[in-house]
Amino acid sequence: MRGAVIGIVIGLxxxxxxxxxxxxxxxxxxxxxxxxGNAGGxxxxxxxxxxxxKPSVHWKxxxxxxxxxxxxxxxxxxxxRKIWRxxxxxxxxxxxxxxxxxxxxxxxxxxxxxxxxxxxSSPGLWSGKIPALQLFAAAPFxxxxxxxxxxxxxxxxxxxxxxxxxxxxxxxxxxxxxxAEAGGWFRKPIHVLEDFKGLNMRILGLGAKxxxxxxxxxxxxxxxxxxxxxxxxxxxxxEFSMPAIDFQLGFHEMSKHYYFPGWQQPxxxxxxxxxxxxxxxxxxxxxxxxxxVCGDNVxxxxxxxxAMQFTALKEFTAKGIAIHRWPAEIMEALDGxxxxxxxxxxxxxxxxxxxxxxxxxFREDYAIWKELGGP
Numbered sequence: 375m376r377g378a379v380i381g382i383v384i385g386l387x388x389x390x391x392x393x394x395x396x397x398x399x400x401x402x403x404x405x406x407x408x409x410x411g412n413a414g415g416x417x418x419x420x421x422x423x424x425x426x427x428k429p430s431v432h433w434k435x436x437x438x439x440x441x442x443x444x445x446x447x448x449x450x451x452x453x454x455r456k457i458w459r460x461x462x463x464x465x466x467x468x469x470x471x472x473x474x475x476x477x478x479x480x481x482x483x484x485x486x487x488x489x490x491x492x493x494x495s496s497p498g499l500w501s502g503k504i505p506a507l508q509l510f511a512a513a514p515f516x517x518x519x520x521x522x523x524x525x526x527x528x529x530x531x532x533x534x535x536x537x538x539x540x541x542x543x544x545x546x547x548x549x550x551x552x553x554a555e556a557g558g559w560f561r562k563p564i565h566v567l568e569d570f571k572g573l574n575m576r577i578l579g580l581g582a583k584x585x586x587x588x589x590x591x592x593x594x595x596x597x598x599x600x601x602x603x604x605x606x607x608x609x610x611x612x613e614f615s616m617p618a619i620d621f622q623l624g625f626h627e628m629s630k631h632y633y634f635p636g637w638q639q640p641x642x643x644x645x646x647x648x649x650x651x652x653x654x655x656x657x658x659x660x661x662x663x664x665x666x667v668c669g670d671n672v673x674x675x676x677x678x679x680x681a682m683q684f685t686a687l688k689e690f691t692a693k694g695i696a697i698h699r700w701p702a703e704i705m706e707a708l709d710g711x712x713x714x715x716x717x718x719x720x721x722x723x724x725x726x727x728x729x730x731x732x733x734x735x736f737r738e739d740y741a742i743w744k745e746l747g748g749p
Contacts, residue, residue, distance in 0.1 A: 429458075429466035431660055433491035433652065436475045436484070438499060444618050444682065449550040449644060449675050450494035456667045465660055467492060467646075485647050486543040493647045494549065497535070501579050504542070506725035509733055510535055512579050512639045514712040516733070519553055519641040519676050521740055526643065529736040534729050545653035549668035550644030550675040553683070555636035556620060557700060558613035559604070559629035564700075567707050576600050576612040580715060581638030587711040604628040613638060616679065617686035626695050633698050637708055644675065 435454070439446035454469040476484040481493045482500045498511030509516070510531065517525060525531045526548060539546040558577065564570065571589040582592040595603050595612075603609045605628050612629070614620055616636070626632075646668055653661070690697060700708075720727040 429461075429464055431461075431465040431467075431656065433467045433648075434470055434475060435467045435646075436470050436478075436481050436490050436493040437472060438478060438481060438493065438495035440471055441469065444622055445550075445552055445616075445675060445679055446619070446644070449671055452674065453494060453549060453646065453667060453671055456670065457664060460667055461660070461663050465663060467664075469494075482542075482544075482647070485649050488649045488651060491649055491652050494644065495647060496642055496644045497546070498579060498642070504538060504725060505719055505723050506538060506729045507535075508580050509726070509729045511642045511644075512581065513733070514580050514584055514638045514715075515709055516640050517737060517740075519551055519680075521737070521744070522641045522643065523551065523672070523676075524740065525733060525736045529740075530732045531729075531736075534732055538725055538729075539647070540650060543650045545648045545650050547646045547648070547665055547668045548643050549646040549671045551672045552616065552642040552644070552675055552679040554641060555613070555616050555639040557633035557636045557638070558611055559620070559625050560611040560631040560633060561604075561607070561629050562610070563631050563696070563698065564633070564704065566701070567704060573611060574609040576603070576609055576614075577638065578613075579638075580712075580719070581613065583715045583719075584638065584708060584711045587714060588707060601628060616683060617690065618679075618682040621686040621689055626690055626693055630694065631696050631698060632690060633700055635700070637700070637705065637712075644671075 435450070437447065437450040439450060441447045441451050451469055454467055457465050457467050472478045475490050481490075481495060482503060484490045485493050496511045497507035501508045501512075510526070516522070522531075526535070532548070535546055535548075558575070562569075567588065570585070572591065573589070574591045574593065575585060576593050576595045577585055577590075578594050582594075585592055593603075593609060595609070600609075600612055600614075601624075604612055604625075612625070613636075614623070614625060617632075620626070620632075646664070656664075687697065716730060720730045
């Protein structure tokens with residue numbers, strides 16, 4: 375999902391087909407279920423805001439995502455609305471669409487310098503500056519949402535995140551959480567590992583490095599160029615987001631094979647990125663209010679992202695899209711390639727190594743509970 379709008383669950387049914395798993399029977403849906411936009415109540419009418427409020431904190435917030443984009447954009451707008459209400463109008467964090475304040479790729483530096491007050495984005499968007507941030511938002515074969523929350527809030531993840539931001543003149547508050555992405559759109563089915571050789575695919579970040587080890591030629595097309603490249607056949611495949619978002623953007627009109635699971639991004643945190651001086655100048659009450667609203671945004675984002683996918687999947691099936699699960703051979707190869715990439719990244723970057731060590735240590739312990747506590 376990263377890099378398209380700025381550069382913009384998981385398979386829930388099973389069935390077996392030759393070469394790869396194709397999912398279809400439970401995805402046939404009545405046409406009346408098409409209303410994707412209201413999944414989880416995310417687009418319900420906004421309540422009236424406090425009257426005659428005089429904000430003591432007035433921030434401009436650059437969003438990495440347009441307001442109309444399901445979950446990503448709506449979470450940013452929800453933050454704007456909720457902080458106003460919770461603070462009784464004392465805190466205003468005004469949403470600005472991508473490119474409205476600064477070019478989207480300059481958001482990180484603009485907030486750090488104080489040119490703008492804050493931004494709503496995802497840590498993984500800034501991997502070109504700080505590779506370690508990908509582990510909070512786009513860690514291949516990483517933790518799902520529940521495990522990610524446990525590590526971030528109680529396993530040391532948040533402390534590392536805040537430390538990295540602080541070194542760059544920023545304060546970050548986790549302010550949204552999404553479930554797994556899909557594994558990508560392909561013009562032709564993938565049956566065996568050899569089908570990856572020479573395949574041209576739009577995929578970003580750590581996932582791209584994994585794919586390259588299996589012979590895939592990767593690219594980082596922006597959203598507009600991506601659609602043209604898929605339609606023209608200039609690329610063979612593309613990974614973008616989760617089903618509800620992929621549906622709204624129309625990927626099913628350009629490719630007919632949709633793969634799961636999204637091994638490259640099992641969960642995604644979003645954050646409110648704040649200029650450090652602006653954050654430090656706030657009262658403890660204002661800080662607590664922002665943290666409370668962002669915590670509620672995390673809850674809402676997870677619930678909505680889990681609730682909105684199956685309707686999109688049923689729509690895809692109704693439109694003739696073949697929904698596949700990756701064959702076991704391919705998942706094993708992807709996992710092995712990821713372990714190589716992770717070791718290389720940890721060797722090359724100290725922050726990546728510290729975050730990776732924290733995450734893997736926590737997951738080793740969490741696996742004890744996961745094995746015993748799961749069905």
